[in-house]
Amino acid sequence: MAGAPAPKPASATPPPPPRSVPPPPPKPAVPAPKGSSKTIKLRIGRYRPERSAEPFYQEFTIPYRDDMVVLDALNYIKDRIDPTLAYRWSCRMGICGSCGADVEGSPKLTCALYLKDLRKSPVTIEPLANFAVLKDLIVDIEPFMEKLESVNPYIVRGDEKPIERGEYRQTPEELELYRQQSLCINCMLCYAACPVYGHDEKFLGPAASALALRYEMDSRDQGSEERLAAVATSHGIWQCTFVGECSVVCPKHVDPAGAIQQLKARAATRLMRSMLLPLSTR
């Protein structure tokens, strides 16, 4: 649970947010603008619930530099053309996970995508697909936060060693078993790319599953039983059809698709054990 249980005054309650605007049909690429006096067009999917029930597109033309990332373009617009444009960002170095958006129909970190690499104008920027839009590029991530919490994403132990007795030893090889899954920055690009999540918003989804595996594979953890039960529900890992787009778009190479397959194997083993072994030894 995050945020307040507080009821809001009716006047401040936004209308139910629509799902993101669908991606526009692909267009032929045009050559990248070159030189310092060039400009580039941005076509931004906007949604202003207090003004209009429908999302719309707005075009902006801004000066172009070869070293501009998409986020620089958004900041240029906000600072110099339209301060009402709403989006999230902070670290601008690909680690805080705030600035995801669909760029040309693909989920991207806007701070880590160079305009020059897109080689086109206008560049279309829209809120992450598959999420409810709150305003302009800001999407509702509360459903994701609930999924993240649901997998018990912490070390569970029956016995807790006193701090004075030092660390739990963990070899570099043991660390390597979960290191990849520990790199998730919760940017949610994988959810925007996931077709299963696209039609079942209750689906646990890629990042939360990868996080479950991260703790499953940690030599310090003893919480496997409950965690596997939490991921193997009717909206859990079995829904994944292994399309693999989540792993393609992941900016940190977490490979959530692979993680879900590993979880399936572990959950299956657990199920077999529970069917084959007498109750007392489970």
Place this chain on the structure above:
Amino acid sequence: MERLAYDIVIVGGGAAGLRGAIAAAETSRALRIAIVSKVYPMRSHTVSAEGGTAAVLRDYDSFDSHGFDTVKGSDFLADQDVVEFFVRRAPGEVIQMEHWGCPWSREPDGRVAVRAFGGMSVKRTAFAADKVGFHMLHTLFQTSLKYENIERFDEWFVTQILAEGGKVAGVAALELRSGTIHAIAAKAVILSTGGAGRVYEFTTNGAIKTGDGMALAYRAGAPLKDMEFLQFHPTCLPGTGILITEAARGEGGYLVNNKGERFLKKYVPEKMELGPRDILSRSIIQEIREGRGFDGPYGHYVGLDLRHLGEEVIDRKLPMVRELSEEYAGIDPVHELIPVRPGQHYIMGGVHTDITGSTGMAGLYAAGEAACVSINGANRLGSNSLSECLVFGAEAGRSAAAYALTQGPVGSNPVTALAKAEETRIFDGLLKREGGESLADVRREMQHAMEEHVGIYRSAEALEKALSLLRELRKRFDRVGVRDKDPFFNTELTATLELDFMLDLAEVIANAALLRKESRGAHSRTDYPKRDDANFLAHSMAFRTATGPRYETKPVTITKWPPAARVY
């Protein structure tokens, strides 16, 4: 207006805030704790810390060694009783993080690994590759989810500390999603909102680091301490200011000038690349001024050379350095020099607290970069800040919990009426304001003034200039109009509130720098180039008045390390 009530409200959900929340939650299950943050906790700027967390973890090390390194690094301005407490608590905190699942890098035998760091005389910096802040933040955040008595208010922006009779009564907060102001009553409030790097133009800090907690405390009447001390990190990517971790040098990287020389041999021959940050940043500026920098589209820079470390070491120990260099500088450090120059990174000053995290105002606590408990003095050593967030985050959490347990119910306190006034100020004042000034212009000019005149080198003339520019900018701020009139998720409105805070802090920083007529640590006055213990071995304390900051001094606590010349 909805009135919420908690025993403890923690403003900010980075390392210090989360550690404080857990410490308070563990003190008593009866305490109800709220973390109120303007971003989801995992977005907090702790996430960008790279290099490591200092603690005495080896037999070859000692508390005295870590303590002395810290005090010497601080140019003897740190409070030594606090430093002694800090170094004793740090190892337990690193181990606690380990028990909570932090993926620390390991020695072959399974112990938490340590690396060398600037100003530390032995290897004592625990690390998780070079994404230490990221891993600590996610570990703390995920662990905090276990505690039923911790609740969160994500994307709620605290605009004011509410107080009655000099005692904390709660906070007023703007819920971004609904665009409404809420009153949150509290017995105790902990400020853990991080630093204020966005006061500067060229900074490693993320967009959210606007010094909110410092300004909130200052406006509530609590003093800010040692605000003249800003750390400029030696190695940032030109253009963006993205940080290249000190661990790159801890693992053996070189700094070179345009002649290919390791120029630090002229400045810090004993320590070379592992000298403290203040001295290294000045050395780089000196080298550039004497014409031995490289030229680039974003000005002059020097080179950080990792090539001799080899691809395997870089990928295993410094993967983020390679990632950032490739993505944001277009170079591969396995084969090329990384272009670097100094940039604002950290503020040693902050909300004054004692060793328990108390600000002196009843019920108000602070921890982490937002606070100045004073282990960093005039210059922080790399990898002490993450340890500080843990040690003093936990301490502030426990202190606030102990205090809250002695207080009666918050039932009768007048927060709703107080927050009503805040609601009027924001929605009838700021939001409706029409004006020709641009928020972004005022902010950009403030950042430029601070960069130009309150940077690595300072002088009375430059600081006076900065103050006069800041006075003008404050007047212009009053004419900034907010164009987005929708209360709901209004990021223009929050940016305006942030700039309001930053203008207060810029004034405090520049004034404090003007008053300190000596050079100490990161504060370098060209007109007063020497340290002056006779007159300035003291903390500065800034109090808000109607006409600007009023300053007092506070003696430095010295226990076992008498001030001596700082030579490396």
